[in-house]
Amino acid sequence: MDVVRTAIGLMSGTSMDGIDVALIRTDGRGFIERGPFLGMPYDAEFRGRLKRALELARPLRDRNERPGELREIELELTLRHATAVTAFLEHFGLAANGVDILGFHGQTVLHRPDEGLTIQIGDGRELACRTGLSVVYDMRANDMVHGGQGAPLVPAYHAALAGKFQQAGEAVCFVNIGGISNLTYIGADGRIAAFDSGPGNTLIDQWVEMQTGRTYDPGGEIGGRGKVVPALAERYLNSPFFRGNVRRSLDRGDFAPLRPDEASLEDGARTLAHVAAASIIKSAGFLPERPSAYIVCGGGRLNGTLMGELSAMTEGSRVLSAEAAGFDGDAMEAEAWAYLAVRSLDGLPLTFPGTTGVAAPVSGGVLARP
Numbered sequence: 001m002d003v004v005r006t007a008i009g010l011m012s013g014t015s016m017d018g019i020d021v022a023l024i025r026t027d028g029r030g031f032i033e034r035g036p037f038l039g040m041p042y043d044a045e046f047r048g049r050l051k052r053a054l055e056l057a058r059p060l061r062d063r064n065e066r067p068g069e070l071r072e073i074e075l076e077l078t079l080r081h082a083t084a085v086t087a088f089l090e091h092f093g094l095a096a097n098g099v100d101i102l103g104f105h106g107q108t109v110l111h112r113p114d115e116g117l118t119i120q121i122g123d124g125r126e127l128a129c130r131t132g133l134s135v136v137y138d139m140r141a142n143d144m145v146h147g148g149q150g151a152p153l154v155p156a157y158h159a160a161l162a163g164k165f166q167q168a169g170e171a172v173c174f175v176n177i178g179g180i181s182n183l184t185y186i187g188a189d190g191r192i193a194a195f196d197s198g199p200g201n202t203l204i205d206q207w208v209e210m211q212t213g214r215t216y217d218p219g220g221e222i223g224g225r226g227k228v229v230p231a232l233a234e235r236y237l238n239s240p241f242f243r244g245n246v247r248r249s250l251d252r253g254d255f256a257p258l259r260p261d262e263a264s265l266e267d268g269a270r271t272l273a274h275v276a277a278a279s280i281i282k283s284a285g286f287l288p289e290r291p292s293a294y295i296v297c298g299g300g301r302l303n304g305t306l307m308g309e310l311s312a313m314t315e316g317s318r319v320l321s322a323e324a325a326g327f328d329g330d331a332m333e334a335e336a337w338a339y340l341a342v343r344s345l346d347g348l349p350l351t352f353p354g355t356t357g358v359a360a361p362v363s364g365g366v367l368a369r370p
């Protein structure tokens with residue numbers, strides 16, 4: 001029998017809004033028992049530090065390089081993850097010795113798949129020392145070494161969750177609307193196809209923050225009061241990213257923010273919600289077939305304007321929130337990192353030709369013991 005392990009996943013995503021912590025018990029294959037979840041938001045000062053890290057990383061050409069200040073931010077980020085693990089265990093009354101492994105994403109500071117370069121800051125060895133727990137980290141690099149895009153990695157977990165739909169003979173598509181959005185199609189026969197689909201919340205967040213100082217559009221209310229500016233929407237939707245037959249993964253900076261004077265606050269937020277929804281639909285055109293349902297996870301599902309646009313664009317397919325499908329849309333990525341850590345321990349593939357374009361299924365991740 002395959003070993004069932006207790007794993008905690010730690011995700012600091014492209015939105016840079018905080019650390020998501022989730023616990024699951026899994027054999028890294030078909031058995032998944034989902035446990036508690038806690039989101040731990042970053043304060044404005046640390047978000048600023050992470051933005052600085054993106055700037056510092058821009059000129060790097062070696063993924064192991066950490067010029068002074070970037071190394072300081074990496075250590076701060078790592079300590080915050082150690083604190084998040086302690087807080088999570090305390091909050092749910094869990095004992096550290098009941099946890100077998102931590103799956104640590106770190107923070108992506110640069111992603112240039114065309115150059116075979118992806119950099120996640122976060123020191124797995126330091127995290128293992130601080131928490132006294134074994135850590136699997138740096139899970140994207142080996143995929144790139146083998147010709148993959150280094151992202152998305154969550155699809156292996158989506159595939160495991162999709163079992164119940166497969167049994168019902170349904171093809172479904174998970175839509176993760178984070179900073180960037182990505183799609184995972186799972187056919188009724190288990191076929192998997194996944195790729196980044198376009199800008200998610202980042203453009204909306206940048207616009208709302210620039211105009212109001214708030215870090216996102218709560219519920220999509222601001223956008224709900226505006227109208228789509230077609231010329232601005234077209235500028236994004238005509239991007240070469242949506243053309244051509246090879247899907248590529250995205251960096252947070254691949255789509256330029258709106259300029260301050262290009263729209264009113266409300267019209268800008270509405271237009272960018274439209275762009276996020278239309279990007280998903282354009283990219284879904286590259287899926288093997290139309291899914292019977294889209295299962296939406298990530299923070300973007302809480303933006304009612306974006307969800308309204310998406311529902312209006314999906315003919316013949318249901319649009320379900322992750323919760324309506326029996327999952328937790330906030331916890332999913334952190335759960336995925338726990339699942340991937342267990343797969344890594346067992347040497348199982350994390351990525352597949354259908355998910356990152358890697359030549360053959362490959363495992364990945366680096367193990368650090370305390």
Ligand SMILES: Nc1ncnc2c1ncn2[C@@H]1O[C@H](COP(=O)(O)OP(=O)(O)OP(=O)(O)O)[C@@H](O)[C@H]1O
Binds near residue numbers: 216
């Ligand atoms: N109540 C809400 N209303 C509208 N938008 C929200 C709400 N809560 C969160 N969001 C949006 O979701 C974003 C966070 O989403 P999520 O945590 O899925 O992203 P991430 O994991 O950082 O990104 P990625 O999947 O790209 O790594 C926020 O930046 C915000 O834009």
Ligand SMILES: CC(=O)N[C@H]1[C@@H]2OC[C@@H](O2)[C@@H](O)[C@@H]1O[C@H](C)C(=O)O
Binds near residue numbers: 151154180333
């Ligand atoms: C390089 C990187 O960190 N990419 C993220 C980003 O955020 C969403 C999308 O772009 C996805 O490709 C990926 O994250 C998810 C968790 C993934 O790898 O599946």
